[in-house]
Amino acid sequence: MADPRFFSRAGPLSLGVLAERTGARIGSGADPEHLMRDVAPLEAAGPDEVAFLDNRKYLSAFEVTKAGAAFVHPSLADRAPKGLVPLITEQPYRAYALAAQAFYPEPMAAPGIHPSAVIDTTARLGEGAVVDAHAVIGAQALIGRRCRIGAGSVVGTGCVLGDDVRIGAHVTVSHAIIGSRVTLYPGVRVGQDGFGFAPDPKRAVKVPQLGRVVIEDDVEIGANTTIDRGAGPDTFIGAGTMIDNLVQIGHNVRIGRGCILAALIGISGSTQIGDFAMIGGQAGFSGHLVIGNGARIGAQCGVMRDVPAGATVVGTPAVPMKEFFRQVAALHRLAKQKGGSSEGE
């Protein structure tokens, strides 16, 4: 079970409750009142714990698990060992996630506002909002219901947060309009000036950055990620997009809904990324590109041109995946030949 110094377990929960919370169907003959006490992996689970099988790779572990119940796809439910109650669902990993949420609900913050927080008298906080020690909230800021502002975080003048926004410690938010159920992990920087200046032999001239950052509902932004505000247009992150740690998003960038961005990605100014794109770690994008819906961009990819919707690209400069691996193979063969024939060159 999870370390009780850090996690509080709820429960026990009956199979019936778990089925209801996850949308799974209880295997025939099982008692819906039967109680489960925890989630656990297939290999470690005991008779009062719930596991899951999502990847066929673990089918043999499933067949011998001691778990009391497990989420499993309908096509594999009949592989359950004796004593295991199959909880049948088309999306076993999603069901496991919901069950784990039920056993380990997000801890309630101690309600209220820490006396060391500095909150401008013109800021408005929704019912149930929590403001941790040393946080700072600027003039005219609007903070939604049940928002949590972490220790030391700074929400600037005029910023708007929807309901249930969770802001970790040491986050900086300025010039931003943020939806509901958004999570900003510790050290996130949202809304600072973009990298904008007019070159000048004597001294570069700063171009005032007059846009904002707009973040829609259900977005997560990873630790120490930086999102500059727009130069005139806004920088925009669509609903449900998940961004990992240490990502750089330049001014005027527009990211669609439901995208997944791994860590250490850099997106240069004014590039647009469609809905449901998936981008690997350390990939980089030139400015002013258009990346289509559903595009998949490989890790460390260097994208210098537009990418059509649905395409998968890899490499620097980015090429379609098939071509990338053909190039890799061709280069491998070439190096072998030349290595033999002209080593001494």
Add this chain to the structure above:
Amino acid sequence: MADPRFFSRAGPLSLGVLAERTGARIGSGADPEHLMRDVAPLEAAGPDEVAFLDNRKYLSAFEVTKAGAAFVHPSLADRAPKGLVPLITEQPYRAYALAAQAFYPEPMAAPGIHPSAVIDTTARLGEGAVVDAHAVIGAQALIGRRCRIGAGSVVGTGCVLGDDVRIGAHVTVSHAIIGSRVTLYPGVRVGQDGFGFAPDPKRAVKVPQLGRVVIEDDVEIGANTTIDRGAGPDTFIGAGTMIDNLVQIGHNVRIGRGCILAALIGISGSTQIGDFAMIGGQAGFSGHLVIGNGARIGAQCGVMRDVPAGATVVGTPAVPMKEFFRQVAALHRLAKQKGGSSEGE
């Protein structure tokens, strides 16, 4: 116009004032007393707004703009539509930047020192300096006139800041001598120990890092960028250099004047970069290199050898740009051939 929750507009400003502030010349026949109210892009501007044309790509937008005035190069001024006052200048984007600064002056911070700030009694603050909530200023620190220290930022013992330095929230500065008009964006880390230790089979031995970070005038350093102090010599950033977010600068690195560094660059210890170099995002440098004045380093470039002044290099390992694109083309052709002849290999 810019969102009034975040930006306060000054003005209106007469064409005469705008010409004077930007060095532009008012097209013949126009009334210098004519008032403008805002800046705007060519497509959106109305009769009391000022736009600009810097890139010929937007010439057709210029020819039909409804803007009241626009900064434009002398060679294109005669393409102005009827009703538009051309504001003629060799550097239209620079003039626009100055006009935008005139309409949207940097907001004045509420003067003074927040009562929650912790300032050592031996620190000295120049006239007009502003210290935000929860900032910490160490012993013997010297803070210049009109400096602004953002919420929660920490300026360590003995640090020196010139005049008009702007430090965002959550910045850490130690062991640093900083010039005037320098901007450190939120989360910047300046002056911590470099990555220095003597290997030892039992336990690496820390090498005391006895240098400083010296930052000259007019430098900007982007959010969450890290600059380690020198090991003995100083780490040095020359005047007017612009550094984007999430950049890593190792100990003893020396960067010249007027350089531009995009995001997520890593520069290993003791590398020297000349004046006016331009470095693309995610580029990386081995240690102890010498990069000449005016060199241009492509995005994601892996630089393992010295680069001569004025050269442009791309790729990993970095090669001259011409060669890089020849390699890309050659590899593309090779993959095609082999793809046809030996797919099954």
Add this chain to the structure above:
Amino acid sequence: MADPRFFSRAGPLSLGVLAERTGARIGSGADPEHLMRDVAPLEAAGPDEVAFLDNRKYLSAFEVTKAGAAFVHPSLADRAPKGLVPLITEQPYRAYALAAQAFYPEPMAAPGIHPSAVIDTTARLGEGAVVDAHAVIGAQALIGRRCRIGAGSVVGTGCVLGDDVRIGAHVTVSHAIIGSRVTLYPGVRVGQDGFGFAPDPKRAVKVPQLGRVVIEDDVEIGANTTIDRGAGPDTFIGAGTMIDNLVQIGHNVRIGRGCILAALIGISGSTQIGDFAMIGGQAGFSGHLVIGNGARIGAQCGVMRDVPAGATVVGTPAVPMKEFFRQVAALHRLAKQKGGSSEGE
């Protein structure tokens, strides 16, 4: 000498004391009572300063140095100029590091707890612990002896720190068990949720991250580096491992003892890295890989497959170093040929 605004020098120290602290042997005939006042590089050192020769490249500087003493390998000690006392050791750089530590001991923090710190009444602090301004320590946290918690840092509920842990300013620690003599530089993020969710066409479902971060003794973690906690298993960093700035370590990653990781590296979830591995800057790892003991991974390397113990790999996708340079050479030749024969293609 080091800038006295930032560094306090101890001493003078006799050759005898320096020999004892560093394990070096004093060259024959020298007086062990002779006093030294500082460390300095070979070119700059004077008669009361100690230098070192570690790299034969600097042998000529050694032969003419004015230093009073220098750490040097036994095989080169006879190259010492007249007037220099050789301090003979198999590891001159390590000895220099220890001597520099003796001249510049880590400054003692002003003891005690700053009144602006917010410490839960159930937290326990060891003898001699120092808590700087605005730091926050959560319920049930256990802080070891002589730990130093930097300004504004947040140590979450239940966290455990061994003795002599040094935490810089603006660090966030949660869900973590940390050994002794660990250093976390400013802006480090340890223990936040990993990037874990079950995809769903409507809205991704967060998977509760129920593991911890476990950091063994003598680890250093560079500024603004992020280490996510495990999803169920722990994220683990072995004893003596050194991690540079802006590194991303995903959930469930396991890093062995004595590893060295340069800046801007990204390690995806569940990858395991053996003991004493060395990883160059900006390298990236896919998830679920196994990297063997003593492996060496080049800068900017893209590692998509397991790497055997002791191997050295370079490139993207990573290949053995020898092959990488063969590929580079082959591609160079190919580009030249094609450049001649089919430029116009």
